[in-house]
Amino acid sequence: MDTRIWAKMTTQPLLSVRNLSKFYGGRIGCADVNFDLFPGEVLGIVGESGSGKSTLLSCLAGHLAPDRGEVIFATTEGPRDTVQMGEAARRRLARTDWAYVHQNPRDGLRMGVSAGGNVGERLMAVGARHYGQIRDKAVDWLGRVEIAADRVDDRPSAFSGGMQQRLQIARNLVTGPRLVFMDEPTGGLDVSVQARLLDLLRGLVREMGLSAIIVTHDLAVVRLLADRLMVMKGGYVVEQGLTDQVLDDPQHEYTQLLVSSVLQV
Amino acid sequence: MTDQTAYNFAYLDEQTKRMIRRAILKGVAIPGYQVPFASREMPMPYGWGTGGVQVTAACLVPEDRLKVIDQGADDTTNAVSIRRFFQRTAGVAVTEATAEATVIQTRHRIPETPLTEGQILVYQVPIPEPLRFLEPRETETRKMHELEDYGLMHVKLYEDISRHGQIATAYDYPVKVEGRYVMDPSPIPKFDNPKLAGNAAIQLFGAGREQRIYALPPYSEAISLDFDDYPFAASKADHACDLCAAPDSYLDEVITDDQGSRMFVCSDTDFCASRRKAGHIGPMGTPMAGG
Numbered sequence: 001m002d003t004r005i006w007a008k009m010t011t012q013p014l015l016s017v018r019n020l021s022k023f024y025g026g027r028i029g030c031a032d033v034n035f036d037l038f039p040g041e042v043l044g045i046v047g048e049s050g051s052g053k054s055t056l057l058s059c060l061a062g063h064l065a066p067d068r069g070e071v072i073f074a075t076t077e078g079p080r081d082t083v084q085m086g087e088a089a090r091r092r093l094a095r096t097d098w099a100y101v102h103q104n105p106r107d108g109l110r111m112g113v114s115a116g117g118n119v120g121e122r123l124m125a126v127g128a129r130h131y132g133q134i135r136d137k138a139v140d141w142l143g144r145v146e147i148a149a150d151r152v153d154d155r156p157s158a159f160s161g162g163m164q165q166r167l168q169i170a171r172n173l174v175t176g177p178r179l180v181f182m183d184e185p186t187g188g189l190d191v192s193v194q195a196r197l198l199d200l201l202r203g204l205v206r207e208m209g210l211s212a213i214i215v216t217h218d219l220a221v222v223r224l225l226a227d228r229l230m231v232m233k234g235g236y237v238v239e240q241g242l243t244d245q246v247l248d249d250p251q252h253e254y255t256q257l258l259v260s261s262v263l264q265v
Numbered sequence: 266m267t268d269q270t271a272y273n274f275a276y277l278d279e280q281t282k283r284m285i286r287r288a289i290l291k292g293v294a295i296p297g298y299q300v301p302f303a304s305r306e307m308p309m310p311y312g313w314g315t316g317g318v319q320v321t322a323a324c325l326v327p328e329d330r331l332k333v334i335d336q337g338a339d340d341t342t343n344a345v346s347i348r349r350f351f352q353r354t355a356g357v358a359v360t361e362a363t364a365e366a367t368v369i370q371t372r373h374r375i376p377e378t379p380l381t382e383g384q385i386l387v388y389q390v391p392i393p394e395p396l397r398f399l400e401p402r403e404t405e406t407r408k409m410h411e412l413e414d415y416g417l418m419h420v421k422l423y424e425d426i427s428r429h430g431q432i433a434t435a436y437d438y439p440v441k442v443e444g445r446y447v448m449d450p451s452p453i454p455k456f457d458n459p460k461l462a463g464n465a466a467i468q469l470f471g472a473g474r475e476q477r478i479y480a481l482p483p484y485s486e487a488i489s490l491d492f493d494d495y496p497f498a499a500s501k502a503d504h505a506c507d508l509c510a511a512p513d514s515y516l517d518e519v520i521t522d523d524q525g526s527r528m529f530v531c532s533d534t535d536f537c538a539s540r541r542k543a544g545h546i547g548p549m550g551t552p553m554a555g556g
Contacts, residue, residue, distance in 0.1 A: 087412060113424060121420050124419040129491075129493050131426055132494050
């Protein structure tokens with residue numbers, strides 16, 4: 001028996017996407033996207049600028065309303081279509097089971113609020129009302145993303161770009177989400193900081209058993225983090241499969257172009 | 266009195282009052298919810314109580330007895346001019362005694378004397394949105410109220426404690442009304458917050474520039490937000506009134522010369538005066554006639 005079929009029979013997918021489409025007027029944002037994401041799996045989405053990666057991610061995370069299709073998430077009460085559910089329920093998901101890491105940490109952080117307050121916000125949003133415990137947890141999480149505990153009362157504006165991105169990750173993971181959406185998490189960082197961040201992310205994803213969807217145009221990022229890969233072009237998924245398989249043996253002409261465009265140092 | 270002046274009782278025209286009364290009724294029906302209304306220009310600048318004046322005008326009837334206070338005092342410019350405005354435009358009786366008034370317009374205080382059923386307390390509100398300084402987008406704050414997404418409110422209190430070691434918000438202290446809406450009680454000192462809850466009077470809040478009216482019906486629940494390990498505490502100057510010796514009223518600190526001398530006096534002038542009439546004299550007070 002094929003082991004992958006066996007896995008599908010015993011495990012419910014965490015996220016099932018069916019025929020998801022989003023149009024901007026006559027233009028295609030993304031069209032007819034289908035995939036299943038299983039618990040603990042990391043899916044990479046790559047493609048050139050304008051290929052619909054970010055549109056797809058926004059539709060999945062509920063920031064944009066898709067025109068067609070279903071996004072079925074395995075909530076604690078069973079599978080639910082997040083496109084159809086009410087805004088209140090979707091926001092509850094967004095601050096408990098989901099996390100969203102923005103490309104620019106300034107979009108995902110509250111720049112006027114201290115690092116501790118940023119990490120604590122999600123805890124307080126789900127009902128934590130004990131200052132000491134919130135603070136302990138914030139300090140613990142700052143440690144996990146390699147930010148010194150004495151920076152807990154500093155504002156993010158006093159942090160470097162890499163630190164801001166790590167703070168954003170801590171802020172998102174503090175409530176123990178099951179699914180993390182990441183939009184170019186390493187964009188705008190220099191390569192040595194990128195490497196540290198990727199190392200950190202890989203550790204956290206494995207340690208917490210997170211499922212993640214990572215949108216990027218950096219093939220090194222998906223090589224390192226993603227189990228499976230989806231290649232998008234012009235709003236359509238042109239190829240998908242295991243990461244190493246897609247990158248080492250690209251079938252579609254666009255994937256071949258993409259893989260061969262990477263500069264070798 | 267001609268029919269025309271009777272029709273225009275209390276400055277505003279009847280259509281405007283009707284519109285404001287509808288907003289007030291909606292506010293009373295949904296405690297703590299900010300009801301938009303078409304605020305009119307009033308003959309005073311924004312920030313001087315245009316919202317409160319419109320709500321008062323919409324509530325007044327000829328039999329009413331009006332009291333106006335500003336920071337607890339009956340005799341400050343704002344209080345005197347608004348009281349005179351309604352004396353001239355509505356011809357209603359006025360008073361300085363809290364217990365005798367049927368409508369009380371207030372800026373920044375709740376009177377010390379407990380209010381009773383049948384009284385209306387009208388607040389002047391500069392900024393009705395408790396989330397304003399945390400989330401500048403009005404579309405987003407409205408959505409947050411709609412979805413009861415109030416985690417951000419505690420972020421502000423968290424920041425207070427991490428920066429000052431305690432909740433440093435001393436006025437404008439947010440309350441959760443009837444387990445639903447988080448409400449800005451206008452800039453009253455947090456000393457007054459416990460009086461918001463379970464109050465026998467109708468409490469109406471008018472924000473003229475921001476065009477919002479909200480309300481607390483009598484005997485509503487209003488819980489001041491806090492943390493389990495940093496509970497809400499109503500605070501006041503640790504002193505008794507120097508004029509009337511009241512140990513439990515909210516005090517103003519008054520600098521009396523350039524040598525650093527100071528005195529603490531009740532901010533509620535009516536409360537202070539009636540205590541002195543009743544014979545309570547503080548260290549710097551003098552007996553008042555008519556006691």
